[in-house]
Amino acid sequence: MNTIVETITPTQLENLSRIFSGRILLRREIPLNEPTFQQFLDNQYLIPQKSIIKKLLAHQCMRCGNEKKSLFAKIPCSICNKTHLYCRKCIQMGRVMECEPLYTWGGEPPNWSTYKQPCTWDGTLTQGQLQASNHMVQAIRSGEKEYLIWAVCGAGKTEMIFPAITETLQQGKRICIATPRADVVRELYPRLQKAFEEVPVQALYGGSETKDATAQLIIATTHQLLRFQHAFDVVIVDEIDAFPFHADPSLPYSANRAKKQDSTMIYLTATPRKDHQKRIAKKTLPHTFVPVRFHGHPLPVPKTKICFSLKKDLDEYRLPKAFYNWLPKRENSKRQLLIFVPTIKLAEKMKDSLASILKKEKVISSEAMLTSVHAEDVDREEKVIQFRQKKITVMITTTILERGVTFPSVDVAIVDAGHSVFDEAALVQIAGRAGRSADDPIGEVIFFHDGKTEAMERAIASIKKMNKRGGFET
Amino acid sequence: MNCAWCDTEIILSLSWANLIMLEKEEILCSECKLGLEWINGNRCDRCSRNTTEKRCADCMWWEEKEKNESLQFNYSIFTYNPFMKEVIAKWKYRGDYYLGYIFENYLMEAFKENFSFLKKNGFVVPIPLSEERLLERGFNQAKMIADFLKIETKEILTRLHGEKQSKKSRMERIISKNPFFITESINKPVLLVDDIYTTGTTLRHAARLLKKHGCPNVYALTLVRG
Ligand SMILES: [Zn+2]
Ligand SMILES: [Zn+2]
Ligand SMILES: [Zn+2]
Ligand SMILES: [Zn+2]
Numbered sequence: 001m002n003t004i005v006e007t008i009t010p011t012q013l014e015n016l017s018r019i020f021s022g023r024i025l026l027r028r029e030i031p032l033n034e035p036t037f038q039q040f041l042d043n044q045y046l047i048p049q050k051s052i053i054k055k056l057l058a059h060q061c062m063r064c065g066n067e068k069k070s071l072f073a074k075i076p077c078s079i080c081n082k083t084h085l086y087c088r089k090c091i092q093m094g095r096v097m098e099c100e101p102l103y104t105w106g107g108e109p110p111n112w113s114t115y116k117q118p119c120t121w122d123g124t125l126t127q128g129q130l131q132a133s134n135h136m137v138q139a140i141r142s143g144e145k146e147y148l149i150w151a152v153c154g155a156g157k158t159e160m161i162f163p164a165i166t167e168t169l170q171q172g173k174r175i176c177i178a179t180p181r182a183d184v185v186r187e188l189y190p191r192l193q194k195a196f197e198e199v200p201v202q203a204l205y206g207g208s209e210t211k212d213a214t215a216q217l218i219i220a221t222t223h224q225l226l227r228f229q230h231a232f233d234v235v236i237v238d239e240i241d242a243f244p245f246h247a248d249p250s251l252p253y254s255a256n257r258a259k260k261q262d263s264t265m266i267y268l269t270a271t272p273r274k275d276h277q278k279r280i281a282k283k284t285l286p287h288t289f290v291p292v293r294f295h296g297h298p299l300p301v302p303k304t305k306i307c308f309s310l311k312k313d314l315d316e317y318r319l320p321k322a323f324y325n326w327l328p329k330r331e332n333s334k335r336q337l338l339i340f341v342p343t344i345k346l347a348e349k350m351k352d353s354l355a356s357i358l359k360k361e362k363v364i365s366s367e368a369m370l371t372s373v374h375a376e377d378v379d380r381e382e383k384v385i386q387f388r389q390k391k392i393t394v395m396i397t398t399t400i401l402e403r404g405v406t407f408p409s410v411d412v413a414i415v416d417a418g419h420s421v422f423d424e425a426a427l428v429q430i431a432g433r434a435g436r437s438a439d440d441p442i443g444e445v446i447f448f449h450d451g452k453t454e455a456m457e458r459a460i461a462s463i464k465k466m467n468k469r470g471g472f473e474t
Numbered sequence: 475m476n477c478a479w480c481d482t483e484i485i486l487s488l489s490w491a492n493l494i495m496l497e498k499e500e501i502l503c504s505e506c507k508l509g510l511e512w513i514n515g516n517r518c519d520r521c522s523r524n525t526t527e528k529r530c531a532d533c534m535w536w537e538e539k540e541k542n543e544s545l546q547f548n549y550s551i552f553t554y555n556p557f558m559k560e561v562i563a564k565w566k567y568r569g570d571y572y573l574g575y576i577f578e579n580y581l582m583e584a585f586k587e588n589f590s591f592l593k594k595n596g597f598v599v600p601i602p603l604s605e606e607r608l609l610e611r612g613f614n615q616a617k618m619i620a621d622f623l624k625i626e627t628k629e630i631l632t633r634l635h636g637e638k639q640s641k642k643s644r645m646e647r648i649i650s651k652n653p654f655f656i657t658e659s660i661n662k663p664v665l666l667v668d669d670i671y672t673t674g675t676t677l678r679h680a681a682r683l684l685k686k687h688g689c690p691n692v693y694a695l696t697l698v699r700g
Contacts, residue, residue, distance in 0.1 A: 070475075070481055073570075073572035075569075075571040076613065077612050077613070078613055078614070086571070091568050095570075095612070
């Protein structure tokens, strides 16, 4: 009976272990026909486990960790002819049903390659970058459980992690870089592949071409971590403070599960949240602070401008008068302009009134040089590219552009900076969009408001503090 | 209670009306509900499509093609707008069964207003899925709709496994062979139900078969006019 498994060669088994190990899979995600699949179960190459378990007061989905009652529902199932639960939370990745187990690999773990000199990037790191990356390498070597890198916006995080990747690959271990947004995965993937030319890299995000995860070096959205269990020796979580990682409890759950028992988690952030700040202060979370941008200039400190009748202006989809007063007085009128607004509706509706005034002020030569962008905008990627290529001069945006995107030379205006969507972290991140290139290392950041909020004050104080720690006079 | 679509909490407004009427509570929040688009104004009296004519061009075409009209008329509730496309895709293809309850009240209402006359001696028949498709999805969305209606359901149709309807072109769908089988003759009027009326071919295939086996009149209730 064991014919199928007996004919499997060690090489085939190694390949299969790369496909299945470290994963947590539904039957339909396992590309084996029924007899082979049964053989794998008999030989305990695949181990079934319950998909939804009952806890004291709730149920839990064993793939995404969901325990929220409203995200479970009952289905009269035509497969098992019983009525039972399924998980609504992670349904986009294929439905987890109570009657169907999840499978994990029970065979030998794969042997990953050991690379001598995997890094083909030939740039150099700044002093600050070097220090942070040395500490990351140390943390990996000594098997530190967690390590946090607090690097200001524009410190050059991507290059900083190259030595950590190199170290992992030299040890013959597996690494995943997880970031909250698919845009960032798409942007980083080619850069990583170029920096590690000989190493197969896979990029995973909703809608990505690759669905398997067989590479030793993986870059993925934090969401995709749901597909893994005890897979990685090193996990680098980028923007640990960002939505949705911060807001969705299933993501820390899955990041934790995706790493191996003995592993190192490295967090990157420019604006650590309270829980991490507390642990840093208590010295229970080892960290390195990188206070200087890669070009060696301080962070631009936001200025505040009070606007009278701001709410009325916004109700009529107009920018406040204070904005138009500031516009002709900008220090460098050649810079592009990013205007942050709190809602999608404002982003869409403000465009018309703004266009005519920008034309009059000769900021733009035609209406096509102004656009707006938000999360529900299908052309959003295209618009960001056009802005980067300077085909667009002025862009109105919601907080979707608050992080992860870099434009070389912009001024930043935040309209209604007192709105609750602009919390401290968001304001610091948005301010960090300015002055990103060595050619134009400064830029103006203006908070237009009708009453200073605590978030605004704290954001400004924290930027000043970071500059001070970087050795700049403020 | 959380919104079935966006999962934000719904603050219930208890009024005498919904206490007395014992209506099923809404499971969409007011914001998500704005995404639903009812078919209103003038509609084709055969297929529910929005039109200024009494009868739309497609239905005229069917009339010419069929000697004996198989389907009396179809009533749909919603337009197939982008929001509805997303909801239906998640409900049917991703298999989020619970989303079907969004439509319970609206289906009950539409039935009451348009098909009360069937209550006494009619049956509702859901458009079936093939065995393979049913095992893949775990449930049949048309059966879910049928079960909302206060009229006896009879699952007397079965379906052969074929290519997905959604992968076929309009013409391919219209000329495709009848995929249905009938397990029991019926001599009472029937209300067919399905989630969506697109070209009307599927429903007419089912209707023809029912009529061939003794059913006097066939009507259709669908959630969406595609
Ligand atoms: Zn789940
Ligand atoms: Zn079941
Ligand atoms: Zn909602
Ligand atoms: Zn019609």
